[in-house]
Amino acid sequence: MSRAWEVFARQSYEEPLHHVGAVREDDEELALVSARSIYDEQPWIEMIIVPRDEVREAISA
Amino acid sequence: MGDYKLTLVSQVSYVEADIEQLAQRTEDEVREHLAAGKLVEGLEHMSPEYLRGIRRILTVSADTEWVSAPSYLRAAQHAPALNNFGSAMSIIQDELAHAHIAFRLLGDCGVDMDWLMYERPAEEFKYPYAFDVPLNSWVELVCANALYDQAGFVLLSDIHQSSTFGPWKRALKKVDKEETFHLRHGRTWIKKLVAEPEGKAEVQAAVDWMFILTLEWFGLPDTRKRHGIQLEYGFKGKTNDELRQDWMRAVVPFMEEVGIQVPAHLDEDTDTYVIDCPFPARFDPEKREWDLSVGPVSWDEVLDRWKGRGEMNSVYVRTMQRGYQEAHVG
Numbered sequence: 194m195s196r197a198w199e200v201f202a203r204q205s206y207e208e209p210l211h212h213v214g215a216v217r218e219d220d221e222e223l224a225l226v227s228a229r230s231i232y233d234e235q236p237w238i239e240m241i242i243v244p245r246d247e248v249r250e251a252i253s254a
Numbered sequence: 255m256g257d258y259k260l261t262l263v264s265q266v267s268y269v270e271a272d273i274e275q276l277a278q279r280t281e282d283e284v285r286e287h288l289a290a291g292k293l294v295e296g297l298e299h300m301s302p303e304y305l306r307g308i309r310r311i312l313t314v315s316a317d318t319e320w321v322s323a324p325s326y327l328r329a330a331q332h333a334p335a336l337n338n339f340g341s342a343m344s345i346i347q348d349e350l351a352h353a354h355i356a357f358r359l360l361g362d363c364g365v366d367m368d369w370l371m372y373e374r375p376a377e378e379f380k381y382p383y384a385f386d387v388p389l390n391s392w393v394e395l396v397c398a399n400a401l402y403d404q405a406g407f408v409l410l411s412d413i414h415q416s417s418t419f420g421p422w423k424r425a426l427k428k429v430d431k432e433e434t435f436h437l438r439h440g441r442t443w444i445k446k447l448v449a450e451p452e453g454k455a456e457v458q459a460a461v462d463w464m465f466i467l468t469l470e471w472f473g474l475p476d477t478r479k480r481h482g483i484q485l486e487y488g489f490k491g492k493t494n495d496e497l498r499q500d501w502m503r504a505v506v507p508f509m510e511e512v513g514i515q516v517p518a519h520l521d522e523d524t525d526t527y528v529i530d531c532p533f534p535a536r537f538d539p540e541k542r543e544w545d546l547s548v549g550p551v552s553w554d555e556v557l558d559r560w561k562g563r564g565e566m567n568s569v570y571v572r573t574m575q576r577g578y579q580e581a582h583v584g
C-alpha cells in the first residue's frame with residue numbers, strides 16, 4: 194500500500210498548525226498535490242505534510 | 255478480464271487473513287482500555303473483534319457517502335439554473351471528501367483502498383437500498399437533501415458523540431457541519447417549492463416514496479437485531495430504533511410545518527414518533543411506489559429486496575470505477 198502522509202494546516206497567523214487529515218501517495222510531489230486538492234475546504238494560509246513513518250512518539254496515546 | 259478476477263479473489267482473502275496479525279490486543283485489553291476512558295487511536299489498540307467491527311461500520315459509512323455522489327450528480331443535471339447546479343456540485347464535493355475520510359481510515363485499518371473503491375464488485379457495496387432507486391429531478395434531489403442527508407446527519411452525529419475510534423470521531427466534526435448545510439439546502443428549497451401548488455405536489459410525490467425508504471435506512475428493529483458489541487465497543491451509541499426516532503423527530507415537524515403529509519406523528523403521551531402506515535412495507539421499484547394495501551410485510555422480504563439491490567447499483571458503481579478500470583485493467 195502507498196506511503197501515508199499526515200496533513201497539517203492553519204487558517205490564520207494567530208493559530209498553530211493542526212492535524213486536518215492524511216493522504217496516501219508514494220510520490221512526494223503527488224502527496225503535495227493530493228493534500229492541497231483534498232483538503233481545500235478552508236482558505237489555509239499554510240499547509241504542510243509529514244511522512245507518517247518519520248513520526249516518532251514521545252508519549253503514546 | 256481474467257487477471258482482474260484473480261486480483262479480486264486474492265484481495266478478498268488478503269482482507270480476511272490479516273486481521274489477527276494486524277490487531278494483536280486481546281478483547282479484555284480493549285475492554286480495559288475503553289473502561290479507562292481512552293480512545294482507540296489505531297491498530298496498536300485493537301483486538302480482532304474491534305478491527306472487524308470498526309471496518310464494518312466504516313465501510314457502510316464510506317459506501318453511503320461515496321454512492322451519494324453519482325446519485326446526486328445525475329439529478330443535478332436538472333438544476334433550474336447554473337448557480338443551483340453550483341450548490342449541488344459543492345454538496346457532491348463534500349460527499350466525496352466524507353467518503354475519503356472513511357476510506358483513508360479503512361486504509362489505516364489495513365484494507366486495500368484501491369480494491370474497496372475501484373475494484374470491488376457493485377453488489378458488495380454496503381450502502382442503504384434507497385440509493386439503488388434513481389433520483390430523477392431537481393425536486394427529488396432537494397428532497398433527498400432533506401431526508402437522506404438528515405439520516406446521514408443523525409447516524410454520523412451519533413458516531414461523532416459515541417465513537418471510541420479517535421481518528422474518526424475527530425474527523426466527524428467537520429462532516430457534521432457540512433451535513434447541516436446539505437439538509438438546510440434541502441429545506442430551503444422545499445419551502446420555496448411548496449409556495450406554488452405545482453411545486454407542492456411534486457414535493458409530496460417525492461416524499462411519498464422517499465419517506466418510507468429512509469425509515470428503512472436505519473435497519474432492522476431492535477427486537478430483531480442484537481447490538482451487543484456495536485454498543486459495547488462504541489462503534490455507535492444508539493440503537494437502530496432510537497436513531498429512527500431521532501430522524502423522525504427532525505423530519506416530521508418540518509414536513510408538518512410546510513404542509514407536506516408524512517405517515518408518522520408524535521404520540522405526546524409517550525413522546526415517541528409512531529409510524530402510521532404498514533411498516534416494513536412492500537416496494538415496487540419500477541413504479542417507485544409502496545403497495546400499502548398488503549399491510550406490513552416481513553423483514554425477510556425487505557432483506558431480500560435489499561440483497562437483490564436495485565437498478566442504479568451497477569450504474570453508479572460503474573460511473574465511479576470507470577476511470578480506474580480503464581487505466582488499470584484496460
Ligand SMILES: [Fe+2]
Nearest residue numbers: 319349352406
Ligand atoms: Fe456526507
Ligand SMILES: [Fe+2]
Nearest residue numbers: 403406433436
Ligand atoms: Fe450530505
